[in-house]
Amino acid sequence: MRNELVQKYFAEIRQLKKDKGAVILSHYYMPPELQILEKDGGVANFIGDSLGLSVEASRVEAANIIFCGVSFMAETAKILNPQKHVLIPDKEAGCSLASSITSTDVQQLKLRYPGVPVIAYVNTFAETKAECDICCTSRNAVAIANSFETDTIIFVPDVFMGQNLQAKIESETGKKIILWHGYCEVHEQFSNISLSTMKQMYPDAEMLLHWEVPRETVDESMQSRKGVLGSTNDILKYVGNSTSKRFILASECDLGASLRGMYPDREFITPCIKCPYMKKINLANTMAALQSIGSDAEALYEILLPPEILAKAYLPIKRMLDFV
Ligand code: 13P
Numbered sequence: 541m542r543n544e545l546v547q548k549y550f551a552e553i554r555q556l557k558k559d560k561g562a563v564i565l566s567h568y569y570m571p572p573e574l575q576i577l578e579k580d581g582g583v584a585n586f587i588g589d590s591l592g593l594s595v596e597a598s599r600v601e602a603a604n605i606i607f608c609g610v611s612f613m614a615e616t617a618k619i620l621n622p623q624k625h626v627l628i629p630d631k632e633a634g635c636s637l638a639s640s641i642t643s644t645d646v647q648q649l650k651l652r653y654p655g656v657p658v659i660a661y662v663n664t665f666a667e668t669k670a671e672c673d674i675c676c677t678s679r680n681a682v683a684i685a686n687s688f689e690t691d692t693i694i695f696v697p698d699v700f701m702g703q704n705l706q707a708k709i710e711s712e713t714g715k716k717i718i719l720w721h722g723y724c725e726v727h728e729q730f731s732n733i734s735l736s737t738m739k740q741m742y743p744d745a746e747m748l749l750h751w752e753v754p755r756e757t758v759d760e761s762m763q764s765r766k767g768v769l770g771s772t773n774d775i776l777k778y779v780g781n782s783t784s785k786r787f788i789l790a791s792e793c794d795l796g797a798s799l800r801g802m803y804p805d806r807e808f809i810t811p812c813i814k815c816p817y818m819k820k821i822n823l824a825n826t827m828a829a830l831q832s833i834g835s836d837a838e839a840l841y842e843i844l845l846p847p848e849i850l851a852k853a854y855l856p857i858k859r860m861l862d863f864v
């Protein structure tokens with residue numbers, strides 16, 4: 541998109557936010573133009589990872605929240621703010637992990653493993669969360685898993701993140717994790733082949749790997765190379781504390797936009813894999829969602845959940861927020 545057009549959208553969106561009493565919360569996987577804060581000339585009021593966005597959603601004062609992320613995240617914002625209007629610019633912005641498990645699947649797991657606590661990755665739909673004991677994000681998963689006294693826990697739905705967690709938790713506490721077989725269709729694409737070629741091309745680069753990357757890729761990539769396996773936030777922090785000038789990023793491609801903005805003197809190399817769900821959100825539909833506030837068209841964008849799901853899913857999310 542031409543810069544002139546981008547600036548035009550920015551100006552109109554900023555005006556609409558004022559007129560409609562709205563804020564924009566934006567995930568690090570959004571297209572780069574939605575990763576610029578209003579104070580820096582863009583439109584976002586807050587940019588964050590999924591935990592940061594949940595925390596921010598619990599503090600918002602404006603009556604309307606435009607959620608530039610995927611629908612399970614917007615649902616979380618709604619559950620934390622049932623009295624507010626939460627809008628997502630495209631309701632089709634789903635997630636392969638969230639779609640991999642239903643509330644019935646969790647009920648069946650609980651019947652099969654009675655008394656075993658169920659931890660749901662926040663990348664699940666509200667109905668699924670409502671059946672779980674606690675939620676977690678990639679940032680607080682280890683602390684939450686370790687907080688249970690049982691020797692077994694159930695973790696749903698990301699099998700790769702679960703295997704990575706298992707490796708860490710088993711060595712620390714001996715706890716066993718029962719896993720589900722969902723996966724993130726973005727992070728599962730980071731293979732040994734793509735990363736080992738890059739490691740060979742950039743022998744001085746450190747590795748930045750998200751928890752959702754497959755276990756065998758993690759094992760091989762971290763061999764004889766410095767780096768971090770963690771959440772989006774861990775990745776951002778790691779770069780800040782490292783003296784390396786070059787990094788290989790194994791996470792969603794547009795996280796690179798925020799990394800480059802925060803650390804302009806460093807180089808980030810990534811096999812550029814984009815999340816098709818996150819990329820459904822853009823400046824045009826963000827503006828359309830704002831324009832719809834107060835009109836019949838709002839129904840196209842507003843997140844609405846049945847009262848019983850709002851109430852039941854609140855508990856596991858609230859418990860997660862004690863681990864910030
Ligand atoms: P985090 O924001 O928790 O790192 O999650 C990454 C992700 O895949 C979100 O969809």
Ligand code: SF4
Nearest residue numbers: 635636724725726815
């Ligand atoms: Fe879901 Fe993966 Fe996209 Fe995140 S990056 S929304 S986990 S498909």
